[in-house]
Amino acid sequence: MDNRYDIIIIGTGAGGGTLAYALKDSGLKVLILERGDNLPQEPENWSARATFTEKRYKAKEKWYDEQGKPFAPGVNYYVGGNTKVYGAVMFRLRKEDFKEIEHEGGRISPAWPISYDDLEPYYARAEELYLVHGKTGEDSTDPPRSSPFPFPAVSHEPTIETLSVSLKKQGLHPSHLPMAVDLREGGRCIRCKTCDGFPCKVHAKGDADVCCVQPALKSSNVTMMTNAYARRILTDESGSKAKAVEYERDGKIHTVGADTIVVSCGAVNSAALLLRSANGKHPEGLANQSGLVGRNYMMHINTGLVALRHKENTTIFQKTLTINDFYFGTRDFPYPMGNLQMLGKLQGPMMKDAKPFVPDIILNGVAKRSVDWFVMTEDLPHAENRVTLTKDGQIQVSWKPNNTVAHKKLIEEAKKMMRHAGYPIVVAQPMGGIETNSHQCGTICFGNDPDTSVLDQFCRSHTVKNLYVVDASFFPSSAAVNPALTIAAQALRVADHMLQKKSMPASDEVYV
Numbered sequence: 043m044d045n046r047y048d049i050i051i052i053g054t055g056a057g058g059g060t061l062a063y064a065l066k067d068s069g070l071k072v073l074i075l076e077r078g079d080n081l082p083q084e085p086e087n088w089s090a091r092a093t094f095t096e097k098r099y100k101a102k103e104k105w106y107d108e109q110g111k112p113f114a115p116g117v118n119y120y121v122g123g124n125t126k127v128y129g130a131v132m133f134r135l136r137k138e139d140f141k142e143i144e145h146e147g148g149r150i151s152p153a154w155p156i157s158y159d160d161l162e163p164y165y166a167r168a169e170e171l172y173l174v175h176g177k178t179g180e181d182s183t184d185p186p187r188s189s190p191f192p193f194p195a196v197s198h199e200p201t202i203e204t205l206s207v208s209l210k211k212q213g214l215h216p217s218h219l220p221m222a223v224d225l226r227e228g229g230r231c232i233r234c235k236t237c238d239g240f241p242c243k244v245h246a247k248g249d250a251d252v253c254c255v256q257p258a259l260k261s262s263n264v265t266m267m268t269n270a271y272a273r274r275i276l277t278d279e280s281g282s283k284a285k286a287v288e289y290e291r292d293g294k295i296h297t298v299g300a301d302t303i304v305v306s307c308g309a310v311n312s313a314a315l316l317l318r319s320a321n322g323k324h325p326e327g328l329a330n331q332s333g334l335v336g337r338n339y340m341m342h343i344n345t346g347l348v349a350l351r352h353k354e355n356t357t358i359f360q361k362t363l364t365i366n367d368f369y370f371g372t373r374d375f376p377y378p379m380g381n382l383q384m385l386g387k388l389q390g391p392m393m394k395d396a397k398p399f400v401p402d403i404i405l406n407g408v409a410k411r412s413v414d415w416f417v418m419t420e421d422l423p424h425a426e427n428r429v430t431l432t433k434d435g436q437i438q439v440s441w442k443p444n445n446t447v448a449h450k451k452l453i454e455e456a457k458k459m460m461r462h463a464g465y466p467i468v469v470a471q472p473m474g475g476i477e478t479n480s481h482q483c484g485t486i487c488f489g490n491d492p493d494t495s496v497l498d499q500f501c502r503s504h505t506v507k508n509l510y511v512v513d514a515s516f517f518p519s520s521a522a523v524n525p526a527l528t529i530a531a532q533a534l535r536v537a538d539h540m541l542q543k544k545s546m547p548a549s550d551e552v553y554v
């Protein structure tokens with residue numbers, strides 16, 4: 043392996059993987075460092091017991107809460123990052139999410155430094171890349187599009203179709219959930235029941251590994267090193283330029299240099315890496331002059347909703363329906379509440395964590411009859427919700443949920459809606475503990491003002507000009523839809539920016 047590259051990308055999730063793809067034909071020499079390995083294609087991929095009960099693919103790692111109590115974070119270290127097990131819902135943020143919005147209690151969701159229109163062309167490209175299937179014209183909160191979805195919506199199975207009709211009769215606007223699964227003509231997806239939270243055994247899920255990293259590695263300019271854990275980023279003596287990454291592999295410490303270094307480790311690990319990289323010129327952590335690295339950590343307020351009736355739910359692939367009628371509030375509650383979307387079809391073992399004392403036979407009976415929803419409300423940024431390091435360098439996360447009044451209202455609306463649809467029993471199960479951090483974001487936010495943000499609008503550090511952070515860290519607000527498409531779209535936008543810089547006449551700024 044060479045010891046000098048044009049670009050090093052650390053991490054291969056929705057951010058890093060997409061960026062590697064976008065740079066593959068640029069002629070730049072790219073090295074990808076990934077702490078995980080390739081996720082094996084094996085029978086356990088689709089076993090609820092192996093994946094949910096035994097947590098086969100979850101990182102064997104402990105983080106610490108504010109009180110120093112250890113917890114097992116919901117993260118997965120593989121090529122493709124968390125997209126290997128994600129639920130494949132690929133929403134665009136709503137146009138309004140890019141602007142300041144007042145929430146219940148006078149709390150503010152801040153504006154982004156870019157508008158929806160800035161990201162729209164990249165949303166379109168990201169949908170194409172990740173094979174997003176969807177339908178326009180059903181959801182009045184959908185932002186305007188320059189082109190239709192690249193692939194038609196995933197159809198409802200009979201139980202969900204009947205539910206959709208019933209919800210329409212209630213005056214709601216059920217719409218097809220935008221899904222990144224390969225149901226194209228001749229595609230590999232078999233519409234199985236083990237998609238949400240499982241790896242795809244046949245590589246039919248639109249994840250960052252299959253859609254981005256594997257194609258990127260076909261380029262002779264892109265090299266990937268797996269099982270390579272980035273410990274620190276080193277700067278030159280002036281502290282104004284990142285010059286190398288110190289990483290650990292097979293128990294040995296190595297360094298590798300590049301003109302540009304991109305951190306894409308996910309919101310918590312990216313913040314931790316910058317904090318670990320503190321040096322004499324950056325005593326509070328690399329690129330942390332604003333003191334904001336690690337702050338404003340967000341992860342959505344989530345609840346699982348199980349609606350039951352006597353008749354069995356025979357649906358196999360349930361993730362086809364979503365409701366955004368409550369997204370911006372109602373006449374009675376004029377504040378944003380969030381999104382409702384179907385969960386992957388629940389199976390008994392998937393409920394075991396939440397209900398450890400309920401016998402399997404009952405859990406399996408419930409799962410046979412239930413229609414299952416994911417209820418999601420925006421988590422608002424708060425400076426004290428943050429990532430820090432313990433004295434011995436371990437990850438510590440301080441997080442208290444906020445926006446809980448809006449979330450309760452949304453749960454009430456969802457329960458009412460399902461009772462009217464003929465499901466007399468509707469049970470809500472909170473999914474919002476500190477360890478349920480699948481939608482983690484914030485921590486290294488982008489903005490125009492170096493005093494109130496860490497990165498500029500192209501995810502480049504305001505102070506270390508050849509350092510980028512391209513993953514969920516840049517979000518100034520979390521909105522209330524799933525984050526991965528926005529992360530991927532911004533990665534494509536950052537790549538365009540880097541390539542434009544490359545084609546410009548040499549300047550005194552040292553970066554791509």
Ligand SMILES: Cc1cc2nc3c(=O)[nH]c(=O)nc-3n(C[C@H](O)[C@H](O)[C@H](O)COP(=O)(O)OP(=O)(O)OC[C@H]3O[C@@H](n4cnc5c(N)ncnc54)[C@H](O)[C@@H]3O)c2cc1C
Pocket residue numbers: 052053054055056057058075076077078116117118119120121122123124125127128129130131132133238239270271272273306307308309311312315480481482512513514515524525526527529
């Ligand atoms: C169960 C589950 C379901 C989800 N469902 C959805 C969904 O339906 N829709 C949606 O939009 N989002 C979903 N998400 C969230 C989505 O997966 C994430 O938002 C997205 O993957 C984040 O991208 P990222 O680039 O920020 O980080 P990640 O995808 O987390 O990638 C970070 C990468 O960095 C690597 N890494 C970390 N630290 C280091 C280090 N020090 N050195 C080297 N490498 C490192 C990791 O191994 C990983 O590959 C889900 C997540 C989970 C866990």
Ligand code: SF4
Pocket residue numbers: 223224230231232233234235236237238240241242243244245246247248359
């Ligand atoms: S539903 Fe399709 S994409 Fe999802 S795991 Fe099954 S085969 Fe893979």
